[in-house]
Amino acid sequence: MKRVLSIATSDSGAGAGIQADLKAFLRCGVYGTTAIVATTAQNTVGVTDIFAFPPEVAEKQIEAVASDIGVDAVKTGMLFNAGMVSAVAGAIDRLGLPNVVVDPVMVAESGAVLLEPDAVETYKSELFPLATVITPNLNEAFALVGEPVDEDRMEDCAVTLHAMGPKAVIITGGHTSTGADLLYDGEGFKRIEGPVHPSENTHGAGCTYSSSLASFLALGYGIEEAASRAHAVASEAVEHGLGEIGEGAGPVHALGGVLKGVAQ
Ligand SMILES: Nc1ncnc2c1ncn2[C@@H]1O[C@H](COP(=O)(O)OP(=O)(O)O)[C@@H](O)[C@H]1O
Numbered sequence: 001m002k003r004v005l006s007i008a009t010s011d012s013g014a015g016a017g018i019q020a021d022l023k024a025f026l027r028c029g030v031y032g033t034t035a036i037v038a039t040t041a042q043n044t045v046g047v048t049d050i051f052a053f054p055p056e057v058a059e060k061q062i063e064a065v066a067s068d069i070g071v072d073a074v075k076t077g078m079l080f081n082a083g084m085v086s087a088v089a090g091a092i093d094r095l096g097l098p099n100v101v102v103d104p105v106m107v108a109e110s111g112a113v114l115l116e117p118d119a120v121e122t123y124k125s126e127l128f129p130l131a132t133v134i135t136p137n138l139n140e141a142f143a144l145v146g147e148p149v150d151e152d153r154m155e156d157c158a159v160t161l162h163a164m165g166p167k168a169v170i171i172t173g174g175h176t177s178t179g180a181d182l183l184y185d186g187e188g189f190k191r192i193e194g195p196v197h198p199s200e201n202t203h204g205a206g207c208t209y210s211s212s213l214a215s216f217l218a219l220g221y222g223i224e225e226a227a228s229r230a231h232a233v234a235s236e237a238v239e240h241g242l243g244e245i246g247e248g249a250g251p252v253h254a255l256g257g258v259l260k261g262v263a264q
Pocket residue numbers: 137138172173174175179180181195196197198199202204205206207209230231234235236238239
C-alpha cells in the first residue's frame with residue numbers, strides 16, 4: 001500500500017481540506033495520513049473562523065508519520081500563514097519527502113481568504129523550489145505572478161511560475177472557459193481535457209485533484225499520466241457532487257462513481 005501524506009487544514013463541513021483529501025486517497029487506493037496545520041469553522045456557505053496551530057504542532061505530526069508509517073508522496077493544501085509555509089518547507093526538506101504536490105490554496109469557493117497575503121513570498125522562496133508540481137487554479141496562478149487574470153495568457157503564466165522552482169506546473173482549469181488543465185514541465189505544454197459537468201457542487205474539487213495527483217505519483221505514474229488520472233477523479237467527483245448537502249456549493253463526492261449501484 002502506497003502512503004500519501006496531506007499537510008493541510010480541517011474543513012468542519014468536510015467538503016474540502018483534510019477531509020476531502022482522505023476521501024480522494026481512499027478513491028485512489030492509497031493509505032492517507034494527515035498533518036493538520038489549522039482548522040476552519042466552515043460549511044458550504046462560508047468560513048466563519050480560522051484557528052492556526054503553532055508551526056511546531058505541524059512539524060511533530062509530519063515527523064511522527066514519516067518516522068513510522070513512511071511517505072511515498074506528500075500534498076500540501078491550505079497552510080494559512082507564512083510561519084506555517086516555512087515550517088512545512090523545512091520539514092519536507094529535512095526529511096527528504098518525495099513527490100511533493102503543492103496546492104497553493106488562497107481563496108475558498110465561497111470567497112473566504114485562506115492565506116495571509118505576506119505568505120505568498122514564502123511560498124515562492126521556500127516551498128515552490130521543493131515541489132515536484134504546483135497546482136494553482138486560474139485565479140491563484142495569476143495572483144502568484146502578480147498579474148490580472150487573463151485566460152489567453154495561461155501559458156506565459158505557467159512559464160513564470162515554473163521559473164520559481166517547481167519541476168512542473170499545472171494550472172487547473174475548473175474556472176476557465178474550456179475546463180482544461182494546463183501542464184508545463186519546463187519543456188512543453190500539455191492540455192488535459194475531458195467532459196465539463198454543469199454542476200455547481202464543486203466545493204473541494206481542487207483538494208480532490210491535488211490529493212489524487214499525489215496518489216498517482218506515489219503509485220509510480222509519470223507526471224503526464226498522473227495529471228490525466230487526477231483530472232478524471234476530480235471530474236467524476238464534481239459529476240457526483242452533492243447538491244443536497246448544505247445551502248451553498250455542495251461538496252464533491254470522490255466515491256460517487258465507485259459507489260454507483262452499490263446497495264445502501
Ligand atoms: N465542472 C467541472 N467538470 C469537470 N471537471 C471539473 C469541473 N470543475 C472542476 N473540474 C476539475 O477539478 C479539478 C480542480 O479544478 P479547479 O476548479 O480549477 O480547482 P479549485 O477547486 O482549486 O478552484 C481540475 O482538474 C478541473 O479540471
